[in-house]
Amino acid sequence: MSEKASVLLVGAGGVGAIAALNLDTGGQADVTAVLRSSYEKVVNEGLHIKSIDHGEIQGWRPSNVLNKIPSRTEKEFDYVVLATKNIADHHPTPAELIEPAVVPGKTVIVLIQNGLNIEKPFLSKFPDNICLSGVSMIGSHETSPAFIEHEDSDRLIVGAFKNPNFSKGKQEQVAQEFVKIYGAGGKTVCTFTDNVLYDRWQKLVYNACLNTICAVTGLDTGRMRLADDAVSTLVRPAMNEIVTAAYACGIELPEDIVQRMIDVDPLTIYFKPSMLEDVQRGNLTEFENLLGEPLREGTARGVAMPTATFFYHTLKAMQWKFKEQKGLIDIPPKTA
Amino acid sequence: MSEKASVLLVGAGGVGAIAALNLDTGGQADVTAVLRSSYEKVVNEGLHIKSIDHGEIQGWRPSNVLNKIPSRTEKEFDYVVLATKNIADHHPTPAELIEPAVVPGKTVIVLIQNGLNIEKPFLSKFPDNICLSGVSMIGSHETSPAFIEHEDSDRLIVGAFKNPNFSKGKQEQVAQEFVKIYGAGGKTVCTFTDNVLYDRWQKLVYNACLNTICAVTGLDTGRMRLADDAVSTLVRPAMNEIVTAAYACGIELPEDIVQRMIDVDPLTIYFKPSMLEDVQRGNLTEFENLLGEPLREGTARGVAMPTATFFYHTLKAMQWKFKEQKGLIDIPPKTA
Numbered sequence: 001m002s003e004k005a006s007v008l009l010v011g012a013g014g015v016g017a018i019a020a021l022n023l024d025t026g027g028q029a030d031v032t033a034v035l036r037s038s039y040e041k042v043v044n045e046g047l048h049i050k051s052i053d054h055g056e057i058q059g060w061r062p063s064n065v066l067n068k069i070p071s072r073t074e075k076e077f078d079y080v081v082l083a084t085k086n087i088a089d090h091h092p093t094p095a096e097l098i099e100p101a102v103v104p105g106k107t108v109i110v111l112i113q114n115g116l117n118i119e120k121p122f123l124s125k126f127p128d129n130i131c132l133s134g135v136s137m138i139g140s141h142e143t144s145p146a147f148i149e150h151e152d153s154d155r156l157i158v159g160a161f162k163n164p165n166f167s168k169g170k171q172e173q174v175a176q177e178f179v180k181i182y183g184a185g186g187k188t189v190c191t192f193t194d195n196v197l198y199d200r201w202q203k204l205v206y207n208a209c210l211n212t213i214c215a216v217t218g219l220d221t222g223r224m225r226l227a228d229d230a231v232s233t234l235v236r237p238a239m240n241e242i243v244t245a246a247y248a249c250g251i252e253l254p255e256d257i258v259q260r261m262i263d264v265d266p267l268t269i270y271f272k273p274s275m276l277e278d279v280q281r282g283n284l285t286e287f288e289n290l291l292g293e294p295l296r297e298g299t300a301r302g303v304a305m306p307t308a309t310f311f312y313h314t315l316k317a318m319q320w321k322f323k324e325q326k327g328l329i330d331i332p333p334k335t336a
Numbered sequence: 337m338s339e340k341a342s343v344l345l346v347g348a349g350g351v352g353a354i355a356a357l358n359l360d361t362g363g364q365a366d367v368t369a370v371l372r373s374s375y376e377k378v379v380n381e382g383l384h385i386k387s388i389d390h391g392e393i394q395g396w397r398p399s400n401v402l403n404k405i406p407s408r409t410e411k412e413f414d415y416v417v418l419a420t421k422n423i424a425d426h427h428p429t430p431a432e433l434i435e436p437a438v439v440p441g442k443t444v445i446v447l448i449q450n451g452l453n454i455e456k457p458f459l460s461k462f463p464d465n466i467c468l469s470g471v472s473m474i475g476s477h478e479t480s481p482a483f484i485e486h487e488d489s490d491r492l493i494v495g496a497f498k499n500p501n502f503s504k505g506k507q508e509q510v511a512q513e514f515v516k517i518y519g520a521g522g523k524t525v526c527t528f529t530d531n532v533l534y535d536r537w538q539k540l541v542y543n544a545c546l547n548t549i550c551a552v553t554g555l556d557t558g559r560m561r562l563a564d565d566a567v568s569t570l571v572r573p574a575m576n577e578i579v580t581a582a583y584a585c586g587i588e589l590p591e592d593i594v595q596r597m598i599d600v601d602p603l604t605i606y607f608k609p610s611m612l613e614d615v616q617r618g619n620l621t622e623f624e625n626l627l628g629e630p631l632r633e634g635t636a637r638g639v640a641m642p643t644a645t646f647f648y649h650t651l652k653a654m655q656w657k658f659k660e661q662k663g664l665i666d667i668p669p670k671t672a
Contacts (some may be wrong), residue, residue: 131382145367216552217653226667227656233649313569317553320563331562334603 004030005181006177008101009062010069010075012038014140015112016083017047017148019182021054023081026184032064032077035178039067041146051140051150053187071100072107079178081110081134084131084310085278086118088288089319090328104128108174112136112156114207116200116288116297119161130174131161135203155186157195201246202253206261207273207290209238212311215275216318223269231262236281238307245298245305284322287315340366341517343436344399344413346405348374350476351448353383353484355518356398359417362520365530368400368413377482385518387476387486389523397585401652407436408443415514417446417470421614423455424624425655426664431457440464444510448472448492450543451625452536452633466489466510467497469532471539490524495532537582538589543609543626545574548647551611551621554653558606567598574643581634581641620658623651625661 007029009020012159016033023029035042046059080098087093094113102109111118112134122131139152158179160171176192183190193199200238213234217224224230239258246253254260265271278285295308323329343365345356352369359365371378384394416434423429430449438445441464445648447454448470458467475488494515496507512528519526529535546557549570553560577600590596601607606660614621631644659665 026671029345148551213653217650217657218603219653219670223667225659227653227660230649230653230656234646235652266671268668270670306642310570310643313566314553314650317549317555317560317563317566317570320566321553321555324559324563331559332604334606335602 004028006075006077007031007032007079007081008070008098009081009083010034010098011036011082011084012042012047012062012081013142014148014150015138016081017049017142018051018138018150018188019081019083019112019152021049021051021057021060022154022182022188022190024062024185025054025187026181028181028184029079031114032061032066032070032075033062034066034069038142038145039065045146047146047148047151049148051148051227052153052333058136069098069101072103076103077107079103079108079110081112083112083238085274085284086113086115086286086289087110087284088118088121088286089183090323093121094118095125099125100200102258107134108178110134110158111161112180113289114164114200114203115212115286116204116293118333121232123161123163126205127163127165129163129165131163132175132178133157133159133161133200135196135199156182156188156190157196157199158182158190159193159194159199161196198251201242201251201294202247202257204246204290204294205239205242205253205257206264207275208242208294209235209306210261211273211275212287212291212315213238214273214281216311218268218276218280220272220276221265225262225267226250234305234307235262238311241298241303241305242294243306245294245301245303245308246276248301248303249297279318279322282322282325285315285319285324287312287319291315296328341362342411343367343415343417344370344406344434345417345419346370346434347418347420348378348398349419349478350484350486351472352417353363353385353478354387354389354474354476354486354490354524355417355419355448355472356516357385357387357393357396358421358490358524358526360398360521362504362517364517364520364576365415367398368406368411369398369570370402370405372403374478375401376644381482383484385483385484385486387484388489390657405434408439412439413437413443414443415446417448417563419448420659421610421620422447422449422451422622422625424454424457424622424628426620426659429457429486429652430454431461435461438462438465444514446470446494446514447497449625450536450539451622452540452629454625459497459499463499463501466502466507467499468498468511468514469493469495469536470570471532471535481552487654492518492524492526492579493519493529493532493535494526495529495535497532533585534587534589537578537587537630538593539598540582540591540626540630541575541578541593542600544578544630544644545571546597547609547611548623548627548651549574550609551615552647552650554612554615556606556612557601558603561598561603564597570643571598574647575640577634577639577644578630581630581639581644584637585633614622615654618658618661620662621651621655623648623655627651
């Protein structure tokens, strides 16, 4: 295949910008990026990237930069790669967002996003398109608009979500094709998996528990480990519930997964997980996909998940607050 | 009794300032107030009080104003009235704080503070002193140093905590004496109770639940009622647990107490309970007496209290964070 694949990449934050750079570096993809907050800056000055994989790059741009999702009538993309946050309880949902660009029967949708059941709205809206899972282990942040600090190497695990309208073989072939394009530059580790749920549940042991509990309590992961019995009373019980839910869903996680996820961030970097950052900025959180979905899958199978349930309802109340603060919810005026 | 009672009043925030004013207005007490943050301002300018009971008063001072607890060798007070917050897990504890001023066998200790088991450290430290309970239903706030906004009438319920070294009759007589002194000005409703635990548990239905859940989620009581299912999933279960714990401790609360406490603040004033204000200011919270003690009393009697347990551990982690932020806890230095 000498012709480059056309990729529409949506969201160039910490994850998306490095994904764009990886795809570009490999030389097998022509990347069009859709940006929101950093659009003007990237058009005028390009991205400034400090990357453990790519070195320091100033003024870099994807082949094309847009500020809205283009229509399929303008250009038919081979891939739409979504690297935005996934706020399931807010419109437009990610599936609604990319709808204009998806060519039925052609465009491959790649979700480099966290959480469980994120593919369901896509499979439902785009039954004739293959949908791939990307689980990213990257440590990369947009510390200011168009400035990306990429501190921990990009490792992307790609597989196919199960679309019943395609054969397993066909979907896996498409996933492996994307792995080849993504890893072609040799600067990153992109691997294929035939079990996307395994990788998603594994990451949920961190994201449904440590990420959410840091967000609610306001502690980073280092302080969480130092704070008296916070790990034993909150984090470990929540993680055990997620491991049991995974098992009930047919995913047997490694025996040491709980301790490994508790210790995964070096203590003294005092790492703030994404949801804690969102909460501190008053942003909507991904709590539905990171916690709500594993909670629903587990409880539907009879798993007792009291800790996860409490944090879910707490984060739901916080999400309401953030929506109200953003003017997305109207409340009666204040009286004296 | 023509001679005035000598009262050392500790803490002149929203509750304490109005208590000082009430005692002064009645003419039966000579009030010495111990202030911390507002000391200079009160000495120089006096208090500025806007009170629903007393009207607007500028430049008012108690008879004496001190900036530290005086020693019993300087003056023997008849009463030490504590109207500070009660942070049980931080030194000096309230009992440690007033220790220099307490005359064994003489000083009556009055705790106008919330929560359960607050008398225990006092009975243990001062076995020869009578200790009174004051449950305050006041709506009063120190909105800036030495400026008090008192918007909801002062109603104080006074009784005696059980000190086994005194007869019930003696202790109740002392409580009724204080009721007379406090209510003598006629501007406030001060009543005697022979069942202080009843009033404390009743108030805990609000303070152990709505107050704590507002603090964790960041919602005020009005928004809590508007926020989807926050009341049904968080507030009501927590309140039911507290009511059951009270019952296990021999206190049968009114049947409608849960709904009454949910609705107690008018919705559209969007009232921020004290612990929410503390959390937003990064202050230590009274979570041990407001939630920890009722939780321990209930669970010790076999009451299942999962919601209260969850919020307790969450607030404990948050308390650790506030202590660390205030430099009360040292942590290893941050590494790159």
